Amino acid sequence: MRGRATVIAVPYLWLLLFFLVPFFIVLKISFSEGTLAQPPYLPLYEVTDNGEMEITATADSYAFLIEDPFYAEAYGRSLRVAFFATLIALLIGYPMALGIARSKPPWRNFLLMLVILPFWTSFLIRVYAWKVLLQGNGAVNAALMALGVIDQPLQILYTDGAIYLGIVYSYLPFMILPLYAALERLDASLDEAAADLGASPLRVFLAITLPLSMPGILAGSLLVFIPAVGEFVIPELLGGPDAAMIGRVLWNEFFANRDWPVASAVAIAMLLFLVIPIMLFQRYQERPTR
Amino acid sequence: MTEPVVHFDRVTKRFGDVVAVDDVDLEIEEGEFFALLGGSGCGKTTLLRLLAGFERPTSGRVLIGGEDVTDVPAHRRPVNMMFQSYALFPHMSVEKNVAFGLKQDGLPKAEIATRVEEALRLVELTGLGGRRPDQLSGGQRQRVALARALIKRPRVLLLDEPLAALDKRLREQTQFELMRIQDEVGITFIVVTHDQEEAMSLATRIGVMRAGRIVQTGTPREIYETPQNRFVADFIGSVNLLDGRVVAVDGTRVTLAVDRLGINVIVDEASAEVDTVCALALRPEKIVVSIDEPTAPNRVEGIVKEIGYLGASCIVRVRTGSGDVLQAVQPNRQRDLSLAFEWDQRVWLSWSEASGVLVFE
Numbered sequence: 175m176r177g178r179a180t181v182i183a184v185p186y187l188w189l190l191l192f193f194l195v196p197f198f199i200v201l202k203i204s205f206s207e208g209t210l211a212q213p214p215y216l217p218l219y220e221v222t223d224n225g226e227m228e229i230t231a232t233a234d235s236y237a238f239l240i241e242d243p244f245y246a247e248a249y250g251r252s253l254r255v256a257f258f259a260t261l262i263a264l265l266i267g268y269p270m271a272l273g274i275a276r277s278k279p280p281w282r283n284f285l286l287m288l289v290i291l292p293f294w295t296s297f298l299i300r301v302y303a304w305k306v307l308l309q310g311n312g313a314v315n316a317a318l319m320a321l322g323v324i325d326q327p328l329q330i331l332y333t334d335g336a337i338y339l340g341i342v343y344s345y346l347p348f349m350i351l352p353l354y355a356a357l358e359r360l361d362a363s364l365d366e367a368a369a370d371l372g373a374s375p376l377r378v379f380l381a382i383t384l385p386l387s388m389p390g391i392l393a394g395s396l397l398v399f400i401p402a403v404g405e406f407v408i409p410e411l412l413g414g415p416d417a418a419m420i421g422r423v424l425w426n427e428f429f430a431n432r433d434w435p436v437a438s439a440v441a442i443a444m445l446l447f448l449v450i451p452i453m454l455f456q457r458y459q460e461r462p463t464r
Numbered sequence: 465m466t467e468p469v470v471h472f473d474r475v476t477k478r479f480g481d482v483v484a485v486d487d488v489d490l491e492i493e494e495g496e497f498f499a500l501l502g503g504s505g506c507g508k509t510t511l512l513r514l515l516a517g518f519e520r521p522t523s524g525r526v527l528i529g530g531e532d533v534t535d536v537p538a539h540r541r542p543v544n545m546m547f548q549s550y551a552l553f554p555h556m557s558v559e560k561n562v563a564f565g566l567k568q569d570g571l572p573k574a575e576i577a578t579r580v581e582e583a584l585r586l587v588e589l590t591g592l593g594g595r596r597p598d599q600l601s602g603g604q605r606q607r608v609a610l611a612r613a614l615i616k617r618p619r620v621l622l623l624d625e626p627l628a629a630l631d632k633r634l635r636e637q638t639q640f641e642l643m644r645i646q647d648e649v650g651i652t653f654i655v656v657t658h659d660q661e662e663a664m665s666l667a668t669r670i671g672v673m674r675a676g677r678i679v680q681t682g683t684p685r686e687i688y689e690t691p692q693n694r695f696v697a698d699f700i701g702s703v704n705l706l707d708g709r710v711v712a713v714d715g716t717r718v719t720l721a722v723d724r725l726g727i728n729v730i731v732d733e734a735s736a737e738v739d740t741v742c743a744l745a746l747r748p749e750k751i752v753v754s755i756d757e758p759t760a761p762n763r764v765e766g767i768v769k770e771i772g773y774l775g776a777s778c779i780v781r782v783r784t785g786s787g788d789v790l791q792a793v794q795p796n797r798q799r800d801l802s803l804a805f806e807w808d809q810r811v812w813l814s815w816s817e818a819s820g821v822l823v824f825e
């Protein structure tokens with residue numbers, strides 16, 4: 175019994191230490207008033223000289239977020255970029271996952287390894303490599319010009335296109351792996367049964383494969399969408415200077431403006447945007463499958 | 465003479481080095497209840513899959529209703545299959561599962577609904593249409609699979625070990641249901657099984673397979689009473705094989721010298737040439753066990769080594785002078801008949817001239 179309790183307690187302790195405690199610290203800062211000091215925020219309450227407690231907590235930071243359209247735009251932009259990047263990753267990842275799941279076992283392991291291979295290099299280095307590849311005299315432009323597709327270097331770097339490319343490239347494995355797991359489990363005889371009953375290959379896919387792989391689609395999409403919303407490195411390195419995504423805004427508030435309360439409020443708001451899809455997903459998963 | 469509904473025209477299927485189906489030539493007539501019988505891995509499933517269109521033959525042709533369908537994909541073939549694992553669609557209700565085939569044909573909704581209801585009634589599942597497959601018992605699932613495969617009224621219905629997952633009682637009950645349904649819908653059934661009793665009780669004709677080949681086809685009675693070779697004799701039911709050499713032939717009356725037993729055996733209704741080496745296949749229930757020496761010409765003496773009580777009958781294993789053991793099955797005509805012989809008792813075994821068949825190879 176002791177052992178079991180420990181096993182259960184460890185992950186909760188982990189969650190408490192590294193998620194809940196930081197969360198409450200950030201939440202607390204978001205309700206504080208900013209100041210030019212170290213640390214750059216005031217406590218939530220003060221005990222005055224005559225022994226009374228004075229509440230200094232304020233929702234000013236949140237009001238600021240709502241008043242200044244800059245933040246709403248940054249959120250909207252982040253959600254939009256994350257949404258379309260997820261969609262692109264799904265459209266590219268699904269056929270790949272299906273192809274791997276349908277290939278012969280020895281091939282399958284090899285192809286899976288190829289999917290995981292990029293993780294052996296640092297994420298930062300890979301994104302930086304794209305920066306080099308995409309620049310005016312980079313390999314991509316050189317190749318396009320050599321093929322005669324274009325006769326002048328394209329401005330790819332520092333566009334939204336480059337952000338999409340970076341996100342899709344970086345998070346594709348997170349899409350493919352859960353999709354593969356879902357597709358690999360599917361019983362091939364279901365496809366055969368559907369074909370046997372007169373369904374063309376396209377109908378088999380739409381009526382059998384696609385609905386049965388829905389858990390994989392949802393899991394993969396969340397694994398791409400959630401980090402993509404808060405992504406900082408990719409828009410910072412590949413996006414234009416005005417590509418204000420929420421991750422960059424957060425960085426700027428913390429480190430450039432040193433406005434910790436506003437930065438914390440930005441972080442809390444982003445978390446809420448992310449928690450909602452996760453909860454929807456949980457609901458879907460728990461829905462009885464019968 | 466009408467076209468056979470199914471014709472395997474010298475079909476061979478190889479998987480790498482494995483020859484799963486080896487030069488099979490088989491015709492099945494409209495309305496037959498044909499059973500493919502054989503041991504594990506002999507190619508029964510592969511043969512069905514070739515007919516359903518899930519496998520392409522390495523060589524040969526597959527014809528349905530006289531039409532060459534070798535290159536026709538599965539979804540355009542007029543056959544439906546009931547899968548061994550049932551392969552019910554887990555995300556669809558029973559009704560949707562059963563309706564699936566009709567929906568692919570784009571039938572009007574109203575007609576689909578009536579036919580689904582009809583099919584569910586046929587397999588006695590009325591009222592369960594709203595359930596999901598995982599809310600059904602094994603037997604109910606199996607009947608959903610049957611209804612789903614039947615609803616398109618295919619020319620041929622393929623059933624891959626349809627009853628394997630059921631317990632014995634349910635299996636016997638379902639066998640009769642299958643026969644009733646086949647009678648009602650009048651479709652040609654091809655059923656795969658490795659259970660010879662099931663094949664015997666279900667089928668109008670049986671094909672016995674071995675290592676990718678069909679070694680004999682015939683009615684259950686033909687297969688049981690006149691097996692054409694040792695394998696079929698041994699595979700279907702139990703049998704005593706007495707190896708010998710033909711010493712005399714008088715019309716259809718053949719005399720076989722069984723050296724191991726030191727006797728000459730007379731076999732009627734046989735054809736063989738003198739000096740042929742062959743064996744007499746003798747079913748245990750054709751042998752009579754007696755204590756007094758019988759008058760029948762085919763007889764041998766031995767010692768009772770084992771008596772197995774089976775309820776309706778007894779299996780008696782008798783060791784002859786040469787050490788060979790013969791099996792005889794005796795009906796229990798009286799309640800205490802099993803006490804008639806005892807272990808280590810001397811008895812006589814005898815059988816009539818027409819009760820065994822000669823098998824070669």
Ligand SMILES: Nc1ncnc2c1ncn2[C@@H]1O[C@H](COP(=O)(O)OP(=O)(O)OP(=O)(O)O)[C@@H](O)[C@H]1O
Binds near residue numbers: 503504506
């Ligand atoms: N897809 C495949 N790839 C390689 N070998 C196969 C394949 N399918 C079947 N085989 C081989 O072909 C042979 C016949 O298989 P099949 O499934 O037809 O046997 P079966 O008679 O149905 O056996 P069982 O009674 O065990 O179901 C076996 O040796 C099997 O290993």
Ligand SMILES: [Mg+2]
Binds near residue numbers: 508509510
């Ligand atoms: Mg099989």
